[in-house]
Amino acid sequence: MSEIRSELQYTKDHEYVRASDEDGVFYVGITDYAQGELGDVVYVELPEVGRTLDAHEVFGTIEAVKAVSELYSPLAGEVVEINDRLDGEPALVNSDPYGDGWMIKLRVKGDADRVALLGPDEYKKHVGA
Numbered sequence: 001m002s003e004i005r006s007e008l009q010y011t012k013d014h015e016y017v018r019a020s021d022e023d024g025v026f027y028v029g030i031t032d033y034a035q036g037e038l039g040d041v042v043y044v045e046l047p048e049v050g051r052t053l054d055a056h057e058v059f060g061t062i063e064a065v066k067a068v069s070e071l072y073s074p075l076a077g078e079v080v081e082i083n084d085r086l087d088g089e090p091a092l093v094n095s096d097p098y099g100d101g102w103m104i105k106l107r108v109k110g111d112a113d114r115v116a117l118l119g120p121d122e123y124k125k126h127v128g129a
Contacts (some may be wrong), residue, residue, distance in 0.1 A: 002033035002129060005098060009114065010123035011074045013056075016098065017117060020105060028074060029102040030062065030093060033127045038064035041093040044086040046103055051079045055113040059104065062093065071103065075113040081105040 004010075009017045014034035018027040035041065043063040053059055053073040060071040082104050085092060092101040108114075118126060 002031065002036055002127065003098070004032070004120050004124050004127075004129060006120045008098070009074075009117035009119065010126075011072065011117060012126060013072045013074075014127075015072060015074045017074050017114070018098070018102070025080060025105055025107050026075065026077075027102040028104045028106055029097055030071070031123075032097050033129075035094050035097045035101070038062065038069065039066045040064055041090045044090050044093065044103065046082040046086065047079050049079055049082060053077060053079065053106070055116070073106065074117060075106060075108045076110075077106040077108040079104050080107045 010031060014031045016029055016031050020027055041062060041064050045061045047059045053076060055073060055076045057073050058070045059073045062069050062071055083102050085100065095101065
């Protein structure tokens with residue numbers, strides 16, 4: 001069964017949002033469910049730092065042995081950091097999606113987009129867990 005953490009918010013596209021120590025900055029990655037469905041991740045393409053994203057905008061791609069999928073920004077904001085470790089260790093997305101496998105840090109423009117995110121119980125229903 002996929003791990004769905006109570007402290008995170010989720011999208012229907014299987015990205016998660018986790019608050020960082022910095023006010024208004026959030027970690028974004030794919031959920032444990034998503035990495036399990038993809039299989040072994042072999043490549044992750046991430047945006048440049050400084051790029052401004054709209055909510056639901058494609059910010060990169062993730063390539064697994066089985067498929068290539070687009071990554072969608074759950075919130076509007078500016079990319080303030082990317083996880084450079086994924087260049088050499090894309091499998092971190094599989095082994096630790098909510099920790100070392102995060103993808104981008106996003107400084108959000110406001111809280112409006114967060115209302116549309118799913119809580120853990122809603123995400124469990126979404127994936128049938």
